[in-house]
Amino acid sequence: MKTNHTHLGAGSAHWHPLSLMGLLTLSCGLPLAASAAGFIEDSKATLELRNYYFNQDYRSGTAAPSKQEEWGQGFILNYTSGFTQGPVGFGLDALGMLGIRLDSGKGTHYNPNSTNQAGFVFPTDNDGRAVNDFSSLGLTAKVRFAKTEAKLGTLRPRMPVLVLNDGRLLPETFEGMQITSQDFDNITLTAGKVEKVKSRTSSNNENLAIAGAGGAAGKRSNKFYFAGIDYKLNPDLLLQYYYGGLENFYQQHFLGMVHNLALPVGNLKSDLRFFDSRPDGRNASQAGRQEGYRSSGFHNNGEVDNRALAGMFTYTVGPHSIGLGYQALTGSSDFPFVNQGDGSSTYLITDRQTGARFQRAGEDTWVAQYGFNFVSIGIPGLTTVVTYQRGDNVKTDIGDQHEWERDIHFNYAFQSPVLKGLSLSLRNATLRSTVPNQRDIDENRVYITYTRDLF
Numbered sequence: 001m002k003t004n005h006t007h008l009g010a011g012s013a014h015w016h017p018l019s020l021m022g023l024l025t026l027s028c029g030l031p032l033a034a035s036a037a038g039f040i041e042d043s044k045a046t047l048e049l050r051n052y053y054f055n056q057d058y059r060s061g062t063a064a065p066s067k068q069e070e071w072g073q074g075f076i077l078n079y080t081s082g083f084t085q086g087p088v089g090f091g092l093d094a095l096g097m098l099g100i101r102l103d104s105g106k107g108t109h110y111n112p113n114s115t116n117q118a119g120f121v122f123p124t125d126n127d128g129r130a131v132n133d134f135s136s137l138g139l140t141a142k143v144r145f146a147k148t149e150a151k152l153g154t155l156r157p158r159m160p161v162l163v164l165n166d167g168r169l170l171p172e173t174f175e176g177m178q179i180t181s182q183d184f185d186n187i188t189l190t191a192g193k194v195e196k197v198k199s200r201t202s203s204n205n206e207n208l209a210i211a212g213a214g215g216a217a218g219k220r221s222n223k224f225y226f227a228g229i230d231y232k233l234n235p236d237l238l239l240q241y242y243y244g245g246l247e248n249f250y251q252q253h254f255l256g257m258v259h260n261l262a263l264p265v266g267n268l269k270s271d272l273r274f275f276d277s278r279p280d281g282r283n284a285s286q287a288g289r290q291e292g293y294r295s296s297g298f299h300n301n302g303e304v305d306n307r308a309l310a311g312m313f314t315y316t317v318g319p320h321s322i323g324l325g326y327q328a329l330t331g332s333s334d335f336p337f338v339n340q341g342d343g344s345s346t347y348l349i350t351d352r353q354t355g356a357r358f359q360r361a362g363e364d365t366w367v368a369q370y371g372f373n374f375v376s377i378g379i380p381g382l383t384t385v386v387t388y389q390r391g392d393n394v395k396t397d398i399g400d401q402h403e404w405e406r407d408i409h410f411n412y413a414f415q416s417p418v419l420k421g422l423s424l425s426l427r428n429a430t431l432r433s434t435v436p437n438q439r440d441i442d443e444n445r446v447y448i449t450y451t452r453d454l455f
Contacts, residue, residue: 038082038085038089039083039090039091040081040082041082042083043079043080043082043455044079044080045077045079045080045453045454046077046451046452046453046454047075047076047077047451048074048075048076049073049074049075049451050073050074050075050076051072051446051447051448051449052071052072052073052121052168052169052447053071053446054068054069054071054121054443054444054445055067055068055069055443055444056068056069056120056441056442056443057441057443058439058441059432059440059441059442060440061440064107065108065109068108068120069103069104069108070103070104070120070130071101071102071103071121072099072100072102072104072121072122072169073099073169074097074099074169075097076095076170076171077096078093078094078095079094079095080093083144088144088145089144090141090142090143090144091141091142091143092139092140092141092142093151093153093154094137094139094140095136095138095154095156096135096136097135097170097171098133098134098135099122099133099134099135099170100132100133101122101130101131101132104121109122109124109128109129120168120343121169122134122169122201123202134170134203135203136170136198136203138153138173138175139154140153140155147183148179148182148183149181150178151178151179153175154173154174155173155176155192155194156173157178157226159190159226159228159242159244159347160228160244160273160275161226161242161244161252161347162174162194162226162244162337162338163345164345165200165343165344165345166200166345167343171200172197172198172199172200172344172345173198174194174196174197174198175194175195175196175198175205176193176194176195176196177192178190178191179191179192186231187230187231187232188229189228190226190227190228190229190230190242191226191228192225192226193223193224193225194224194226194338195208195222195223195224196208197338199342199343201343202342206220206340207220208220208222208224208246208338208340209221209249209338209340210246210249210304210336210339211295211334211339211341212295212333213249213293213294213295214292214294215340215341216341219248219282219291219293219294220340221246221249223246223247224246225243225244225245225247226242226243226245227243228240228242228243228254229242236260236261237257237258238256238257238258239256240254240255240257241255242256245280246336247280247281248280248281248282248283249279249281249282249283249295249336250277250278250283250295250304250336251278251279252275252276252277252336253275253276253277254273254274254276255274256272256273257271257272258270258272265317266315266317267315267317268313268314268315268316269313269314269316270311270312270313271311271312271313272310272311273309273310273348274308274309274310275306275308276307277305277307277308277333277335277336278304278305279303279304279305280304281293283302283303283304289301289303295333296333296334297332297334297361298333298360298361298362299395300333300361303332303333304336305331305332305333306329306331306332306334306336306361307329307331308327308328308329308335308348308359309327309328310326310327310348310349310350311325311327312325312349313325314369319372319374319375319376319377320370320371320372321369321371322369322370323368323369323370324366324368325349325366325367326365326366327348327350327358327363327364327365327367328365329359329360329361329364330362331361332361333361335348335357335360346359349367350365350389350391352407353405353407353409353429353443354405354407354429354431354441356403356405356431356438358389358391358403358405360394360395360435362393362395362400363391363393364391364392365389365390365391365392366389366390367388368387368389369386371383371384371385372384381412381413381414382410382411382412383410383411384408384410384411385407385408385409385411386408386409387405387406387407388404388405390403390404391404398436401433401434401435401436402433402435403432403433403435403438404432404433405429405430405431406429407428407429408427408428408429409426410425410426411424411425411426412424412425421450422448422449424446424447424448425446425447426444426446427443427445427447428444428445429441429443
């Protein structure tokens with residue numbers, strides 16, 4: 001159970017959840033002792049207040065709970081230092097997070113069939129209820145030389161092969177090392193290694209896994225390697241290649257292209273993505289898969305075997321945007337990605353609100369999307385997006401199955417100078433599926449966020 005809600009994930013240190021501001025005092029004191037003015041002069045700090053309500057109603061299946069409903073208040077303090085002066089600069093970043101339970105009942109949080117099951121917003125305490133609060137502190141040391149920067153500690157990756165999940169009260173974070181270089185014009189090089197993950201509903205770091213590896217008691221790995229290149233051929237064309245590999249589970253190659261084309265009327269954005277995923281280490285052998293290094297899929301004997309090809313085309317004219325996409329998965333396994341079963345994200349065009357992701361073996365999915373900006377009718381700050389996607393040819397023992405999801409999002413950023421930084425987001429989703437073990441879902445979320453620059 002994820003019950004250690006006061007452990008802050010920085011070595012063996014323990015911090016009180018309300019002492020996050022003490023981090024700034026510590027960080028600012030370090031450069032003063034070293035007489036490194038750039039460390040302070042270029043430092044920044046922001047505070048985000050995130051009030052979040054979540055309601056997920058299961059419309060099929062009999063397992064408890066039949067509904068999950070939780071409400072909480074989150075505090076996210078993000079401190080980014082500058083660099084010490086000289087040809088090689090040193091810095092320190094810090095991320096302090098605190099989540100406080102406002103409402104969560106045992107009947108809408110606890111799953112009696114899985115003692116390690118956390119709620120969708122909070123960790124689970126020993127009695128099966130949501131904890132009163134949970135918190136964490138992440139530190140990141142960094143070094144910069146010319147236009148190359150190395151980071152060691154807490155990372156928040158947003159790469160095609162590894163994407164943090166930020167759909168709950170507090171975001172998911174990772175522990176590892178990352179090097180990013182922009183020393184070549186129009187080229188960004190990225191490489192590194194991730195060893196741990198801290199889920200969006202936990203204060204503890206854990207090793208990495210994929211779906212099919214056995215959940216909390218299954219096999220894990222503490223070595224995820226990644227490397228990539230982003231090449232901006234011109235202001236309107238981005239080409240990408242990335243590699244990601246979770247030791248003893250899978251190796252994955254990604255090719256991507258994003259192109260913006262100005263038309264006589266409006267603009268067309270093309271987003272093409274291709275993933276090729278193969279087995280690695282123990283997953284590549286029958287003996288290793290029998291040990292538990294397995295992937296979910298259809299008659300794949302636990303072996304990773306997946307190709308994912310997708311394209312999303314969005315036409316924008318005035319306040320309107322119309323998108324149409326298609327994604328095809330081939331191979332005998334589901335699409336593999338870092339996933340411990342407690343909240344993860346992918347770079348698939350089908351990864352939407354409910355978390356179904358539409359990434360099962362053999363699945364073909366059409367995506368349609370419409371967006372509107374209400375500034376055109378005199379309501380600046382208000383936007384909406386409606387998405388519908390349908391996946392077919394899902395391989396199962398009872399034949400090919402299908403599923404569909406519809407999402408409606410309304411977002412409003414307050415325009416008054418007094419309320420600058422305050423925003424509201426209302427999100428509704430419906431998922432219906434004939435896939436075994438996938439429950440039908442009706443879901444509502446409400447986000448009220450306020451972000452303020454401290455300095």
